Amino acid sequence: MLCPKCHAETSDITNTCVWCGATLNWASPAPSTDPYTAMPDRRPPGDPFADHQQAAGDCVPPNDASFQACGPAGRPVSEWPPPDVGHRPSHRARKPWYLTPVPYVAVLLAVIGVATFLMLRGGSTGAFPELVVGKQPTLLNVYTDT
Amino acid sequence: MKPIVDGLAQQYQGKVAVRNVNAANDPNASKLGVNVVPTYIFLNSTGNVIERQEGGNPQALKQGFEKATGK
Numbered sequence: 373m374l375c376p377k378c379h380a381e382t383s384d385i386t387n388t389c390v391w392c393g394a395t396l397n398w399a400s401p402a403p404s405t406d407p408y409t410a411m412p413d414r415r416p417p418g419d420p421f422a423d424h425q426q427a428a429g430d431c432v433p434p435n436d437a438s439f440q441a442c443g444p445a446g447r448p449v450s451e452w453p454p455p456d457v458g459h460r461p462s463h464r465a466r467k468p469w470y471l472t473p474v475p476y477v478a479v480l481l482a483v484i485g486v487a488t489f490l491m492l493r494g495g496s497t498g499a500f501p502e503l504v505v506g507k508q509p510t511l512l513n514v515y516t517d518t
Numbered sequence: 519m520k521p522i523v524d525g526l527a528q529q530y531q532g533k534v535a536v537r538n539v540n541a542a543n544d545p546n547a548s549k550l551g552v553n554v555v556p557t558y559i560f561l562n563s564t565g566n567v568i569e570r571q572e573g574g575n576p577q578a579l580k581q582g583f584e585k586a587t588g589k
Contacts, residue, residue: 501565503546505535509568509586512559513523514539514552 519556519574526583533587534560560586 373384377394387396469475504510527536541547541555550559554572560582562568569582 498551499564499566500546500550500559500561503537504561504563504565505537507563508533508535509563510535510537510561511523511527511582511586512537512539512546512550512557512561514541514547514550514555514557514559515520516541516555 519576519579522574522576522579523558526580530583530587534583558582562586 375389378392382389558571560568
């Protein structure tokens with residue numbers, strides 16, 4: 373980051389400029405870089421826990437009776453990690469064919485169709501018009517001499 | 519069973535015809551898918567199978583004749 377006094381690039385690990393020793397201002401980060409400042413409160417209006425939660429930026433010292441551990445940017449830990457903001461893909465990723473139900477449904481329908489055909493074919497009694505005698509009901513007597 | 523079949527054929531003469539199929543040498547036997555002898559297959563006048571009986575059962579055979587004549 374840049375030192376506000378000497379405008380030199382300095383380390384942001386310490387709170388003083390390594391070049392001029394000026395105190396770096398950590399307390400007021402640029403609003404545009406804090407994603408939480410633009411976030412609306414997504415808690416439902418009737419949230420029973422609303423009264424027990426600290427608002428953003430209400431963190432207090434550890435020796436305070438209402439102490440609650442704070443996350444980055446002064447937000448309570450209960451609100452961390454932050455909701456996903458601004459990283460949604462522009463279009464939905466297309467699933468591979470084997471993750472869609474279509475091929476499995478097609479195979480199932482094909483199996484049902486073949487099974488139905490075989491059952492009807494096997495259960496059918498058949499027709500033998502060439503064995504009819506005199507165009508009248510006919511008994512086929514299948515016998516053996518042995 | 520032959521006398522019973524002959525008696526029923528005589529009784530239903532003119533209503534139900536009887537065609538004997540020798541399972542040993544008649545090619546129709548395999549076409550009919552016969553696995554048991556005797557087998558009795560009743561056809562209607564158009565050749566569709568009405569009833570199929572495997573084994574000799576005089577009472578069932580008589581019922582088959584009645585069914586073939588529409589009774």
